[in-house]
Amino acid sequence: MLERYSTAASTYAHWIDYQFLLIAVLVGFWLIVAEAVMFWLIFKFRAKDGRPTQYITGEESHLKRWITIPHLLVILCDIVIIVPAIMVWYNIKQVLPPPDETVRVIGQQWAWSFQQAGADGILDTADDIRTVGELHVKVNTTYHFELMSRDVVHSFAVPAFRLKQDALPGRIITGWFRPNRVGTYDIQCTQMCGIGHALMAGRIIVETQQDHAAWLLQNSSPALAGQQVTPGTAAAGLTMAEMRP
Amino acid sequence: MSTEVQHAEPGIFHKYFFSTDHKMIAMQYLFTGMAMALLGGFFAYAFRMQLGFPNQHVPGYGIVTPGKYNALVTMHGSVMIFWVAMPVLIAAFGNFLIPLMVGCDDMAFPRINRLSYQIFLLSALVLLSSFLVKGGPFGGAWTAYPPLSAVGAYNLTPIGATLWLLAVALEFVAFLLGGINFTVTTMNSRAPGMKMYDIPLVVWMIVLASIIFMCSAGPLIAGAVMLLFDQTMSTGFFDPTRGGDPLLWQHLFWFFGHPEVYVVLLPAMGIVAEVVAVFARKKIFGYKTVLYTTWAVGFLSFVVWAHHQFVAGIDPRMANIFSITTLLISVPITEMIFLYIATLYGGSIHLDTPMLWALGFIAEFMIGGVTGIFLGSSGTDIYLHDTYFVIAHFHYTFVPIAIIAVYAGITFWYPKMFGRMLNETLGKIHFWGTVIPFNVIFIPLFITGTAGDQRRVYSYAQFAEQSRPALQHLRTTSTIALLVMLAFQFVFLFNFFWSLRNGPSAGPNPWRSATLEWTVPSPPPHGNFAELPTVYRGPYEYGLPGLADDFLPQSVPDQAVGD
Numbered sequence: 001m002l003e004r005y006s007t008a009a010s011t012y013a014h015w016i017d018y019q020f021l022l023i024a025v026l027v028g029f030w031l032i033v034a035e036a037v038m039f040w041l042i043f044k045f046r047a048k049d050g051r052p053t054q055y056i057t058g059e060e061s062h063l064k065r066w067i068t069i070p071h072l073l074v075i076l077c078d079i080v081i082i083v084p085a086i087m088v089w090y091n092i093k094q095v096l097p098p099p100d101e102t103v104r105v106i107g108q109q110w111a112w113s114f115q116q117a118g119a120d121g122i123l124d125t126a127d128d129i130r131t132v133g134e135l136h137v138k139v140n141t142t143y144h145f146e147l148m149s150r151d152v153v154h155s156f157a158v159p160a161f162r163l164k165q166d167a168l169p170g171r172i173i174t175g176w177f178r179p180n181r182v183g184t185y186d187i188q189c190t191q192m193c194g195i196g197h198a199l200m201a202g203r204i205i206v207e208t209q210q211d212h213a214a215w216l217l218q219n220s221s222p223a224l225a226g227q228q229v230t231p232g233t234a235a236a237g238l239t240m241a242e243m244r245p
Numbered sequence: 246m247s248t249e250v251q252h253a254e255p256g257i258f259h260k261y262f263f264s265t266d267h268k269m270i271a272m273q274y275l276f277t278g279m280a281m282a283l284l285g286g287f288f289a290y291a292f293r294m295q296l297g298f299p300n301q302h303v304p305g306y307g308i309v310t311p312g313k314y315n316a317l318v319t320m321h322g323s324v325m326i327f328w329v330a331m332p333v334l335i336a337a338f339g340n341f342l343i344p345l346m347v348g349c350d351d352m353a354f355p356r357i358n359r360l361s362y363q364i365f366l367l368s369a370l371v372l373l374s375s376f377l378v379k380g381g382p383f384g385g386a387w388t389a390y391p392p393l394s395a396v397g398a399y400n401l402t403p404i405g406a407t408l409w410l411l412a413v414a415l416e417f418v419a420f421l422l423g424g425i426n427f428t429v430t431t432m433n434s435r436a437p438g439m440k441m442y443d444i445p446l447v448v449w450m451i452v453l454a455s456i457i458f459m460c461s462a463g464p465l466i467a468g469a470v471m472l473l474f475d476q477t478m479s480t481g482f483f484d485p486t487r488g489g490d491p492l493l494w495q496h497l498f499w500f501f502g503h504p505e506v507y508v509v510l511l512p513a514m515g516i517v518a519e520v521v522a523v524f525a526r527k528k529i530f531g532y533k534t535v536l537y538t539t540w541a542v543g544f545l546s547f548v549v550w551a552h553h554q555f556v557a558g559i560d561p562r563m564a565n566i567f568s569i570t571t572l573l574i575s576v577p578i579t580e581m582i583f584l585y586i587a588t589l590y591g592g593s594i595h596l597d598t599p600m601l602w603a604l605g606f607i608a609e610f611m612i613g614g615v616t617g618i619f620l621g622s623s624g625t626d627i628y629l630h631d632t633y634f635v636i637a638h639f640h641y642t643f644v645p646i647a648i649i650a651v652y653a654g655i656t657f658w659y660p661k662m663f664g665r666m667l668n669e670t671l672g673k674i675h676f677w678g679t680v681i682p683f684n685v686i687f688i689p690l691f692i693t694g695t696a697g698d699q700r701r702v703y704s705y706a707q708f709a710e711q712s713r714p715a716l717q718h719l720r721t722t723s724t725i726a727l728l729v730m731l732a733f734q735f736v737f738l739f740n741f742f743w744s745l746r747n748g749p750s751a752g753p754n755p756w757r758s759a760t761l762e763w764t765v766p767s768p769p770p771h772g773n774f775a776e777l778p779t780v781y782r783g784p785y786e787y788g789l790p791g792l793a794d795d796f797l798p799q800s801v802p803d804q805a806v807g808d
Binding site: 002005006007015016019020023024026027028030031034035037038039041042045046047048051052053054055056057058059063064066067070071074075078081082084085086087088089090092093094109151152153155157159160162163164165166167168169170171173184185186188189190191192193194195196197198199201203 | 627787788
């Protein structure tokens, strides 16, 4: 259901989409029934001359069961929703599958920057690739991200991956994703972070193994180390003076 | 009790500005709240125009720059919750109704009551003054997460941020004073014979809301003081470089912030209960059960706050607990709604304007309720958190609460407040002109949220996936519907002020209602009751068999009923 509105490009996107569908069906059923009963009662018991009101306190057991039975069914539906919801949560946020690669994601006013291992495959060495606004990843590869912030609270969100995690200054938060579809996807900041909040966009480029290897080679020659900063999208076309309130 | 109150007619200045009369204070709160609602509506107009018609000159406002956009959404949220919903739902209705409905002459502490309004007015003025300072009003969202809110270099509105915080803290003081008054008055000043289960539901609900507010406001006031120190005295409570923790604020804020939802919901549910009982000519189905579910909601509302923080960086294991409590709270709320619907069964339903609003509340609030399940279940919240789905969801709860139920209350008690009837035709035009556009505003936003539109951004130009034309059409539709809905509010304002002089005279009990406030003249004189009433029964005795009339007022003695 969700996929009609937003592409699914990571392995856990479908878990969330199924959970969404399950909730939509269950609560949709209850909403339609409750609204239908209400409008039927409004019609059926509209004021008519000569028809007296019934005196009902709501303590009568033969009437009370019309509340009690739906009430128990609601609890049942709650359980049917909460169990898979927690399972989805558990598998996305609580347990992390072993990583193939690790990337560092840094939020700051108002850009995302990324640090990933160069040709040597090890983070924090001279050939690390640092980019701003663009993250290149391989398809069908499990990534861990180490999320941090340099200033205020940001939120690293990739709708196509169904990924969202706040970045907090002073903490490193680790999470994971596994892209399963080649393409270019938006990165958003979803936590109010100041006047450039709407400009804090980025892109994730999911590439095939070969394309990624080529990109890696192109960007990790030691002569270029520390310089490969691709043009970011932040503050594009706006000066500070224009953004001020 | 209020032994010091004098019931002589005071002078103009004392009557309108320094009154201790609960009805005058209610009017002060009501009119201040209505003025602030116009302001909050104007903010929504300005930023919705930017979203519907990006980068165009907004008539009456100008170009919405990113900084102004942030200030507009922040102020819209703050004003609508703290300066519209709270003063109107709790303070205006609480002040007006509680002494009249429990049968006493005034609040237990009339001067504290007056002080409460004065501090509230001051808080509103402090907030408004932030529009005049350098840098403009605060733009860090109504949740004011530090470090953004704590450091002027990050938010670029250092004075506005401090004024916002001061205004919120003052507003809380006002409502703490009000809450004490409501609770004490209801517990101590009831008419003889009015037992706990004879108290009308709206009074119960306002009292329980006040108790929830008083229990939850403490942590946030503490947090506000800490944040104020961080802003102005360079402390580091929320600064991670000096051992502070930004998450601490989020916990303090939401420990207040989520009960706050129920603080405004309960009075709205109370108003709807009164209106539904009167216009369906029915006793509330399971009065005691409604009350028990209210207590359950009140209790549970304190253990759900972290569902606002699933992805905020809290320990992911905590999300499971809060996800369970959040779905648990849906049980008593659902039960309450079921009971309201069941009240219609066997009734004789008159669709006057107040009843239309009350039924509209139930119908619309259910949509808000069920969409909350998507957000409360942690798995789906990962995707939906901070999207327009959240905005659509909570507007489907807050608009029924702060707009629809308030209109139900105002149209229902207007004859009592001002002694005249509102125009029915204009009332119905206003109802349909509000409810239909309301749905057209927010249903498209459910879809844009499901498509990934994030909150609080003034433009989606930087985001390829959100720049699809189909999504922009939905945003434009929503904006146009908002314009229609706002336009129809002038019908209400005209009706309200025109009927003050020209409406037909109401008489003491135009709706043939059984509660105590309808036994006194409209509007009630200073001191309310010529002779303090005695109560003989519960508040909803409609359709009793074997009576000439279809209702039995609370204050009519049994021997006078006859047969």
